Amino acid sequence: MKNLLKSSAAALALSVAATAAAAEGKLVLYHWFEYMPQEVLDKFTAETGIEVTMDTYDSNESMLATLKAGGMGTYDLAVPGDYMVSIMAGEGLLDTIANGELANKGNIAPEWADPSFDPGRASSIPYQWGSTSFAVNRDAYSGDIQTTAILFEPPAELSGKINMLDSQGEVMAMASLHLGIPQCSTDREQLKALNAMLQDAKQHWASFNSDTAKEVLVSGDAAVGQIYDGFAAKAREEGANVEYAYPTQGYVAWMDNVVLLKDAPNRENALKFMDFLLEPENIAAVTNYAQYNAGVTGVAGFLDPALAAQPEKNPHADAGDGVFIEVCNQEAQAVYDQIWTNLKK
Amino acid sequence: MAAGAASGGSARADTYKDARGWLLLPSWAVLGIFVLGPVCMMLIYSFLTKEFRGGVIWEPSLAAYDQFFFDRGLFGDEPPKLEWTYITIFWRSIWQAGAATLLSLLIGFPTAYFIATRPENVRPVWVFLITIPYWVNLLIRTVSMKFLLRDQGPLNDFLIGTGLIDSPIHIVNTNFAVQLGLFYSYLPFMVLPVYAAVERYNFSLSEAAADLYASKWTTLRRIVLPAVKPGVVAGCILVFVPSMGSFLAPDLLGGAKNFMIGSLIEEQFKGNAGNWPFGAAASMILLTMVLIILMFSARQQAKTDKAGG
Numbered sequence: 071m072k073n074l075l076k077s078s079a080a081a082l083a084l085s086v087a088a089t090a091a092a093a094e095g096k097l098v099l100y101h102w103f104e105y106m107p108q109e110v111l112d113k114f115t116a117e118t119g120i121e122v123t124m125d126t127y128d129s130n131e132s133m134l135a136t137l138k139a140g141g142m143g144t145y146d147l148a149v150p151g152d153y154m155v156s157i158m159a160g161e162g163l164l165d166t167i168a169n170g171e172l173a174n175k176g177n178i179a180p181e182w183a184d185p186s187f188d189p190g191r192a193s194s195i196p197y198q199w200g201s202t203s204f205a206v207n208r209d210a211y212s213g214d215i216q217t218t219a220i221l222f223e224p225p226a227e228l229s230g231k232i233n234m235l236d237s238q239g240e241v242m243a244m245a246s247l248h249l250g251i252p253q254c255s256t257d258r259e260q261l262k263a264l265n266a267m268l269q270d271a272k273q274h275w276a277s278f279n280s281d282t283a284k285e286v287l288v289s290g291d292a293a294v295g296q297i298y299d300g301f302a303a304k305a306r307e308e309g310a311n312v313e314y315a316y317p318t319q320g321y322v323a324w325m326d327n328v329v330l331l332k333d334a335p336n337r338e339n340a341l342k343f344m345d346f347l348l349e350p351e352n353i354a355a356v357t358n359y360a361q362y363n364a365g366v367t368g369v370a371g372f373l374d375p376a377l378a379a380q381p382e383k384n385p386h387a388d389a390g391d392g393v394f395i396e397v398c399n400q401e402a403q404a405v406y407d408q409i410w411t412n413l414k415k
Numbered sequence: 416m417a418a419g420a421a422s423g424g425s426a427r428a429d430t431y432k433d434a435r436g437w438l439l440l441p442s443w444a445v446l447g448i449f450v451l452g453p454v455c456m457m458l459i460y461s462f463l464t465k466e467f468r469g470g471v472i473w474e475p476s477l478a479a480y481d482q483f484f485f486d487r488g489l490f491g492d493e494p495p496k497l498e499w500t501y502i503t504i505f506w507r508s509i510w511q512a513g514a515a516t517l518l519s520l521l522i523g524f525p526t527a528y529f530i531a532t533r534p535e536n537v538r539p540v541w542v543f544l545i546t547i548p549y550w551v552n553l554l555i556r557t558v559s560m561k562f563l564l565r566d567q568g569p570l571n572d573f574l575i576g577t578g579l580i581d582s583p584i585h586i587v588n589t590n591f592a593v594q595l596g597l598f599y600s601y602l603p604f605m606v607l608p609v610y611a612a613v614e615r616y617n618f619s620l621s622e623a624a625a626d627l628y629a630s631k632w633t634t635l636r637r638i639v640l641p642a643v644k645p646g647v648v649a650g651c652i653l654v655f656v657p658s659m660g661s662f663l664a665p666d667l668l669g670g671a672k673n674f675m676i677g678s679l680i681e682e683q684f685k686g687n688a689g690n691w692p693f694g695a696a697a698s699m700i701l702l703t704m705v706l707i708i709l710m711f712s713a714r715q716q717a718k719t720d721k722a723g724g
Contacts, residue, residue, distance in 0.1 A: 132685040138469045139684070157468060236671050238687035258490065265489060276588050277670025290567050291587065400467045407688045408489055414674045414682075415500045 097339040099124040100133060100145040102326070103281060105198075107359040114346050120339045128281045129237055130154040137163055143333040146340035149197050152325045153239070153395045156187045164193035165330045171341055174348035182365035187394075188327065195344050196365025198300075198357060199325035201385075201392055202240055205302040205312040210293035215315045216388065218248035220294060222271040229274040231293035233286045236278035238410045239395045240296065240322060245271075247320040247393070254398035254406075265409045272413060287312050298324075299382040300361035306382075314382040316389035323392030325365065454702070461695035469689035479696035501679070501697070505704075508676040511590065511665075512658035515597035516605075519654045520647070522598075523605035527646075530606075531613035538614070545606050557596055557667050561587055564595070564668075588670035596664030597654075604653035612646020613639075644719065648712055656705055676701050 099106075103126040111122045127133040130151050137148070142163065150158055158164050167175075178196060188194045206215045211227050221244060224232060234241055245268055246253045251260040276292055286292040287305040295312075297305070302314040315321075328347060334340050347353050353364045354372030361377060377383065385392075398406060431438060461479050464472040486498035530541040548556065563570050564586045571583035586592050616639065624634040640647070662677030671678065676697065683694025 129685070131687050131689065135469050135685045135689065161468065236666075261489065272672070275672065278672060279666070279670070282667075289562075289565065291565055403467070403687075405490060407690070408491075410687065411500060411674075412489075414672065415503060 095120050095336060095339050097122045097147070097336050097343055098145050099343075100136075100141070100148040100331075101126055102149055103128055105149070105326075105356075105360055107355060110352060110355050110359075113352065113355075114343060117346070118339075118342055120336075120342065122343075130239070131237075134158065134161075137331070142331065143335060145331055146334040146336050147328055147343065148331055149326050149328055151395070152185070152187045152327070153397050155194055155327050155329060156397055158329065159188065159193065163332055165332045165334060165337070166192050167330055167341070167344075172345055172348065174345045177348045177350065177366050177368065179365050179367050182325065185325070188329075194327035194329045195348055197326040197328050197347070197353075198360055198362035199323070199365055200299045200362035201316075202235070202244075202296070202298050202322040202324060203315050203317060204244075204294055204296045205287060205305060205314045207287065207290070207293040208311045208313050215313060216318055216386070217315075218244060218317045218319045220315065220317075221296060222248045222267060224274050224294065228294050230276055232275045233277050233279055233283060233292035233295040234275055235283060235296045236280045238406065241268075241413075242406055242410070243322050243393065243395050244296065247317070247322075247390070250319065253393075253396040254402045256402055256405075261405055261409070265412060268409065268413050278414070284308075298362075303361045303380050303382040316385040318388050318390050320390030321392055323394055325394075457695045457698050457702075461692055461699050463692050465690050465692045467689070469684070469691060471691050476692065479690075479692040482693055483696055483700065504674045504679050505676055505700075507673060508659050511593055511597065511675065512655050512661075514594045515601065515658045516651050516655045518594060518598040519602050519605040520651065523602055523650065524609055524647070527606045527609035528613050530610050531616070532618075542607070542610065545603050549603055553600060553663060557600070557663050560596055560599060561592075561667055564592060587668060588672070590669065592668040593665050593675075596668040597658040597661060600661070600664060601654040601657060604657075605650035608649040608653065609643065609646045612643040612649075616642050641719075645716065648716065652709065652712060655708075659705070660701065 097120050099122055101124050105126075106124065111124070115121060125145070127136065130153075133148055133150065134154065134157065137145070137158075138161070148158075155164075172195070175191070175195070178191060182196045182199070184190055204221055206220060206228070210231065211225065213225060220228065221232060221234070242264075243253055245264060246255070249260070249264060249267060251257070251264065255261055255264070277286070279286065283295055283297045284301045284305045287295045287297070287302075288308045288310045290310070295305075297314075299314055302312060305312050306314075328344055330337070330340055330344070347356070348366055350364075350366055350368040351372050353366045354369040357364045357369065358372075358374045358377065361380070361382075363383070460471055462475055462477070464474045464476040465478065466472050482498075483501050484498055485495035486500070487493050487495050526545070530538055530545075533541060562568055565571070566583040566585060566587070570586075571580075574580045575583065586595075620638050620642070621634050624638045629637070660677045660680075662675060662681055665671065665673075665675040665678055669675075674682070680694050680697050680701075682688055683690045683697065
């Protein structure tokens with residue numbers, strides 16, 4: 071009851087603040103679910119008087135579909151992953167940030183200042199980066215987990231207790247690492263082998279789910295889950311005895327980026343928000359919540375000290391390399407789409 | 416049913432005779448904008464060329480229907496064979512929806528009969544009770560159902576606690592879970608029309624049948640069921656059709672391991688494939704199937720009406 075009172079009081083205060091802010095303008099954000107702490111938005115509103123509206127999505131692809139199906143001109147900012155930034159740029163969905171428009175652009179960490187998916191950071195700023203691999207419940211299995219075989223050729227104890235992300239890109243990239251083949255292969259033998267391997271692997275899988283990837287590990291519905299590093303850390307904190315693996319074959323690395331959309335209705339406010347997120351203190355608050363990594367210099371002092379020590383953040387010595395998801399051309403993609411349909415038919 | 420409505424209408428049509436066309440205008444406007452418009456768009460899109468990563472190119476093409484019916488191998492260059500993938504997916508959806516409809520009928524019919532035979536003043540209370548769970552969002556109800564059914568959930572805890580079973584029954588991520596989910600989602604769509612039909616039923620007919628030495632079973636089979644059949648048919652359609660296109664229950668309760676029609680179509684628009692013409696074509700094929708089912712049942716209905724009248 072006390073909590074209820076507290077939160078209604080907060081909601082009331084918030085709505086009063088929002089009404090006051092309405093005059094200052096708006097910002098419409100299209101963002102991943104469970105990825106933006108409310109305090110950060112509140113702080114932005116308090117500082118600038120700009121009211122933030124946020125819609126959420128659960129995959130890069132569904133975000134792209136919404137924007138292409140008439141969402142352009144509604145949203146100011148979106149938060150695509152690395153490969154999706156290049157796709158969106160290719161589709162002409164991104165606006166260019168001119169030099170000097172972002173006061174804090176210099177805060178971007180040097181290693182993220184000129185990424186291959188957005189040369190020179192023409193339209194984007196870093197949001198968070200991390201890895202996608204899988205976590206294993208140590209009560210269910212005590213053997214070696216540093217191999218992609220846990221997902222694709224699991225030991226008997228784990229068969230039938232595996233949740234995969236319901237995302238073609240993540241599953242295919244991991245499967246390619248398992249077979250040691252390129253991500254956008256055009257070699258027929260490799261593609262056939264990939265198709266056959268996934269068909270075999272599927273019988274060991276319980277489900278495909280992205281938005282409950284953490285929840286199924288915490289509840290014990292799944293003993294193995296393909297998952298992002300920060301989600302694995304959260305699952306562990308919520309009481310699941312899970313260990314995040316860095317397979318020797320490699321793992322998927324990713325970076326989410328805030329992009330300025332073409333035809334943004336509140337372009338000025340969007341740039342203000344980007345500058346706001348480039349302040350070390352603010353992006354550190356996001357990192358403390360999401361438990362990934364910021365791509366901004368000077369965040370260290372604002373981060374939760376426990377974060378750096380997390381096992382999910384520290385690959386062991388034998389871990390393979392982190393690889394970004396690649397963007398295939400149309401011809402290669404058609405085959406991968408077919409393999410995905412075969413997998414789920 | 417259509418005939419009944421028309422004859423019922425003509426009896427008191429005079430008052431608004433001149434306005435009759437205008438009265439339907441709002442319905443036509445809504446249906447035109449929100450049903451016919453999208454359906455026409457879908458029809459057109461299904462015959463267009465796919466644009467890579469979603470969208471369409473305005474060049475006519477049969478590629479979407481070709482993909483649905485013909486299998487040209489993994490690389491698309493083998494001689495065409497009949498494509499079983501999508502037929503399998505459609506068949507699975509029909510089967511799941513059929514099972515859910517049957518479950519709804521088995522539970523819904525006695526429930527509706529029970530409500531209709533209560534005193535008139537308490538019937539609305541029962542109908543009200545049936546609808547209460549449906550004030551909660553479908554997504555939340557489906558997720559809650561998963562919590563109840565799962566291996567470490569209350570249902571299995573209870574069954575193990577009573578000693579009925581030793582190890583948890585595995586329900587989540589099975590076809591049965593999907594059927595249960597669909598059944599639960601659409602049960603009131605069965606109960607309400609059946610209730611409406613049973614309420615109109617003249618119970619003295621049952622008494623007359625009993626007087627003529629018909630057993631209870633025979634009375635139900637030969638007197639009650641034919642009389643309430645329109646309600647049962649309406650209920651079955653109302654459960655079956657949305658079940659076929661549903662993707663919440665298959666995704667959440669079935670583990671999304673196998674496509675249903677709904678999730679297959681969703682994948683074409685929201686997934687990696689981004690194949691809008693194919694999604695539109697699959698939707699058109701689904702729509703055609705549903706229309707055939709509806710026309711078939713309407714014809715059956717017309718036949719019974721004729722036989723009855």
